[in-house]
Amino acid sequence: MTNRRARKRVFYAACPVVLLALLLCAFLVCFHGDICSHSATSQITVPDDYTTIQKAIDSSKGKTLIWVSPGRYIENIDFLGKPVYLKSVAGPETTTIDGNHSGTVVRFVEGEGPDSGIEGFTIENGRAELEENSPSKTGGGGIYCYGSGPMITKNIIRNNRAENGGGILCHDCLDKKPLIISNLIENNDAVKGGGIRCSNASGFIVNNVIIRNRATRLGGGLYWRESSSPLMVNNTFMNNSAGEFGGGLFGSNRVQLKSPVILSNSILWGNRAPHGSQIALNLPGTKVTAASSVVEHGRDGVFFKADNIELNYLSDNISTDPQIDLDTSSLLDGSPCIDKGNNDCITGTDIATDFNGNDRIVDGNDDGNSEVDIGAYEWYSSKSQEEDIVEQKALAGREQKEAW
Numbered sequence: 001m002t003n004r005r006a007r008k009r010v011f012y013a014a015c016p017v018v019l020l021a022l023l024l025c026a027f028l029v030c031f032h033g034d035i036c037s038h039s040a041t042s043q044i045t046v047p048d049d050y051t052t053i054q055k056a057i058d059s060s061k062g063k064t065l066i067w068v069s070p071g072r073y074i075e076n077i078d079f080l081g082k083p084v085y086l087k088s089v090a091g092p093e094t095t096t097i098d099g100n101h102s103g104t105v106v107r108f109v110e111g112e113g114p115d116s117g118i119e120g121f122t123i124e125n126g127r128a129e130l131e132e133n134s135p136s137k138t139g140g141g142g143i144y145c146y147g148s149g150p151m152i153t154k155n156i157i158r159n160n161r162a163e164n165g166g167g168i169l170c171h172d173c174l175d176k177k178p179l180i181i182s183n184l185i186e187n188n189d190a191v192k193g194g195g196i197r198c199s200n201a202s203g204f205i206v207n208n209v210i211i212r213n214r215a216t217r218l219g220g221g222l223y224w225r226e227s228s229s230p231l232m233v234n235n236t237f238m239n240n241s242a243g244e245f246g247g248g249l250f251g252s253n254r255v256q257l258k259s260p261v262i263l264s265n266s267i268l269w270g271n272r273a274p275h276g277s278q279i280a281l282n283l284p285g286t287k288v289t290a291a292s293s294v295v296e297h298g299r300d301g302v303f304f305k306a307d308n309i310e311l312n313y314l315s316d317n318i319s320t321d322p323q324i325d326l327d328t329s330s331l332l333d334g335s336p337c338i339d340k341g342n343n344d345c346i347t348g349t350d351i352a353t354d355f356n357g358n359d360r361i362v363d364g365n366d367d368g369n370s371e372v373d374i375g376a377y378e379w380y381s382s383k384s385q386e387e388d389i390v391e392q393k394a395l396a397g398r399e400q401k402e403a404w
Contacts, residue, residue, distance in 0.1 A: 040065035053077050060084050063115055070094035076103045081110030088120035092156040099126035104139045108148040113176055117151030128162035140169030141188060149176030156184045165197030166190035166213060173201035182207040182355050189214050193223035194240060200226035206233045207355045209329045209376045215242045219250030220271060229257050233345050234265040236329050236376040246280035247271030253285035260287040265341040267294045267322050267375040276303030284308035292342040294322045294374055330377040337374035338364040346372060354378040
């Protein structure tokens with residue numbers, strides 16, 4: 001099969017930056033005010049009040065904040081449509097939900113909205129087998145969202161398997177859009193969508209580090225299809241792989257989208273596939289705008305599997321080595337990603353922080369201008385400044401817990 005970049009029916013449109021900003025603002029207004037602390041009316045602590053997370057969810061009434069103490073919880077949990085926000089006391093390094101290879105680890109399948117969510121866990125060892133009565137036949141290995149729009153933030157989602165969406169599967173989530181923010185999604189496996197799969201689902205995907213995921217066929221890092229139009233901002237996609245198309249991203253829209261899939265302020269580097277190492281696009285309904293991003297090989301890293309696909313590849317994209325620390329996926333000093341993002345992508349939102357929770361839009365290269373960086377991490381020229389910010393946020397978290 002030959003790459004169809006040269007065919008005249010496939011074109012690159014010159015989309016002005018101001019138009020991109022308007023598209024982003026229109027999308028983000030939908031979420032402004034939702035991305036905030038959970039205003040619960042009651043709280044539960046695991047294992048003090050209940051020995052398992054599921055028992056705590058089962059017993060909850062009204063908007064409930066469930067605090068989970070450090071430990072390994074071997075269970076598969078379902079939010080049951082309840083406005084429950086699940087939060088670890090000490091973060092994902094010490095608090096794990098282990099699916100024990102016996103199904104999806106976390107399920108949001110009864111219309112949950114942003115009052116439901118999960119924060120600060122390692123979610124691993126999920127294995128979603130074929131389910132003949134499920135609308136998508138398989139639910140994601142780590143997290144399955146069906147017709148729901150929960151908050152999924154600050155988790156480590158790893159070592160999960162499924163036919164579709166090894167880490168996360170979002171299915172029929174157009175009215176309620178999942179918020180997937182500041183997660184490490186790594187070492188997950190699927191046939192389609194090793195890290196994330198969006199099937200007739202949109203969502204806000206920001207500040208995630210999506211690395212070393214594998215798809216035997218399509219979309220090593222992320223796969224979207226049908227009417228899906230995810231907004232991807234400040235993500236880092238690295239070293240994902242696909243056996244056929246789209247090592248980093250694979251997109252296939254069967255219907256003409258009213259607004260494009262947006263990729264902005266993101267890094268695609270080191271991903272691998274026989275066709276479209278970084279991005280592969282399929283079907284003529286597919287419409288993508290890529291801006292202020294680092295794409296390895298530039299436009300040559302994009303493969304077109306069909307004619308009449310619209311890719312608005314803006315001139316502020318670059319193809320220079322992003323210079324990333326391979327252990328942490330953070331930027332190195334001198335990275336071309338520093339201060340090269342588009343501030344309009346995050347201005348006016350409630351999520352103007354990076355993967356580590358540090359403030360965005362700082363003057364990282366000390367040139368007197370504050371610009372957001374490309375990728376999941378913001379670079380600080382003064383490490384002591386960054387450490388001060390981390391300590392301040394940790395103190396704020398402790399004070400929030402004590403307030404309960």
